[in-house]
Amino acid sequence: MSRLVVVSNRTVDPRKTAAGGLAVAVRESLQRTGGLWFGWSGKIYDESDEMTSRRGVHVQTLGNVTLATVDLSQQDHDNYYLGYANGVLWPVFHYRLDLADFDTRFAAGYRRVNQLFAEKLLPLLRPDDIIWVHDYHLIPLAAELRAIGCGNRIGFFLHIPMPPPMIMAAIPEHEWLMRSLFAYDLVGFQGQIDVEHFTHYAESEANARQVGPQQLRAFNRTLRLGAYPIGIDVEEFVSLANGKEAREMFTRMRDEYSRRRLLLGVDRLDYSKGLPQRIHAFRELLAHYPENRDSATLIQIASPSRESVAAYDDLRRQMDSLCGAINGDYGELDWMPVRYIHRHVARKRLPGLYRASKVALVTPLRDGMNLVAKEFIAAQDPSDPGMLVLSRFAGAAEQLKEALLVNPYDTQGTAHAIQRALTMPLDERRNRHAALMKRIREHDVHWWSSSFLDTLQDIP
Known part of the structure; x- marks a missing residue:
């Protein structure tokens, strides 16, 4: 050989x-x-x-x-x-x-x-x-x-x-x-x-x-x-999801947000990831589907990336402003609509965060593949899986047809897809997840x- x-x-x-x-x-x-x-x-x-x-x-x-x-x-x-x-x-x-x-x-x-x-x-x-x-x-x-x-x-x-x-x-x-x-x-x-x-x-x-x-x-x-x-290495990631750090993260998130539904974004802070458009879509969700107020929380992790480049510094300031505005306009004393985290989260803890989330938002403006989408699928509980909202402009969209595909430039359309994900019946979520899981196993x-x-x- x-x-x-x-x-x-x-x-x-x-x-x-x-x-x-x-x-x-x-x-x-x-x-x-x-x-x-x-x-x-x-x-x-x-x-x-x-x-x-x-x-x-x-x-x-x-x-x-x-x-x-x-x-x-x-x-x-x-x-x-x-x-x-x-x-x-x-x-x-x-x-x-x-x-x-x-x-x-x-x-x-x-x-x-x-x-x-x-x-x-x-x-x-x-x-x-x-x-x-x-x-x-x-x-x-x-x-x-x-x-x-x-x-x-x-x-x-x-x-x-x-x-x-x-x-x-x-x-x-x-x-x-x-x-x-x-x-x-x-x-x-x-x-x-x-x-x-x-x-x-x-x-x-x-x-x-x-x-x-x-x-x-x-x-x-x-x-x-x-x-x-x-x-991704599906079996390795499933094993990671059963590890101590992931289980502790899942338990903590489940207990802390027992009254609310979690939406999750995990990205590098990069202009290709569509982060401002995602925050605008979440704002549309709160504006047009008021039942999500005091009920849904978006955790957006945006790990540092190329911070010496001016375009990234501008994006960070934009994200600070957008998230602060939503929390100021919609937040309550006991509810913060967006938790924006600008730092790395340990890989061993991520599966627990994925599993605790009802919806993952993977909505880049353009991406070669985006493995977060596949990690989210692998981390789910098959009996009660979360739903993936995925940009049609991510490479993963060619394979993951059972996700809810969106145009990230269409903030109202993305908000509608998020609402659909939050209200999707259990049987439909199970069927979609089973098909997605089968595909990421076949093409690991x-x-x-x-x-x-x-x-x-x-x-x-």
């Missing part, structure tokens, strides 16, 4: 079950093959220090998995990570051209760090390694590896949405980015709509032609495409990893 090499912006110890995210997704495959995980160490060195500026690769062995990391200079970090990855690609891929900063220095830094990754990774590779590159930080990595002689099979997975052609074409370097993607053997997306967006983009901008089922030919290379919606994180890697392995 070929060794798996995973490359991502950051690495974590794959042995830690609480690591979440990508660690859970690739842990099994890395351990099975004695794999290598390569990425940025998270450390920034002082460029004025000659010794530190020549740092090489830091290698450590964790079980049968090797972690290899490199440090970045402050300039490279600012241009590659803050400037291009999160200042250009993140907003554009989430349809927010108005928030993108197309500074040419950022593009140069982005390419420079991808070249650095390629140069440091190549000596660590074996001839039969399978390389799996993750996310928008590293789009050009395969092209940089090919340029210095790497002939391995290389796959790429985009965790965030793929925008429509005309939005993608607004990036000044979009042609170079597209050509870079054709250096991969397989490119995976979260949903079929992302595959269609990329296909139309490649056909219109590069005269790519389809040469087989989900195969495109351009730049003298054939690229395989596919939708591989990422899932293990299915995601194995289906992508099996396809990549079979490419000639």
